[in-house]
Amino acid sequence: MPMLYCEKDGEKYLQSFVGRTKESFEGEAVLVTKGRVIVEGCRCDKCNVPIKYNDTGYLISFWLADMEEDFPEYGFGYEHDYLEFKKSDVRLFGWDPELLANISSKYFY
């Protein structure tokens, strides 16, 4: 299940994945989605600061190695419950970036 982070912690977490080698993820993957928060009453899973409607938020989820072949069918259901985002706001680390590139744009704004 993805964790929701405030803009500050989300960006910091995202940057911790940037530049890491594929091997360092040991077959697993991290999906980072940045977007405009479309729900009320959330809090950052790291610092507990309230995340308000229209704030920028980050959803970050970890995927196990054996989930890789299901990923192209993932509809971003969880992300859409919390965020409005474009495809360019989604980052995938650990797996082939093509997996993300090939996901249908119908799932994005």
Ligand SMILES: [Zn+2]
């Ligand atoms: Zn935070």
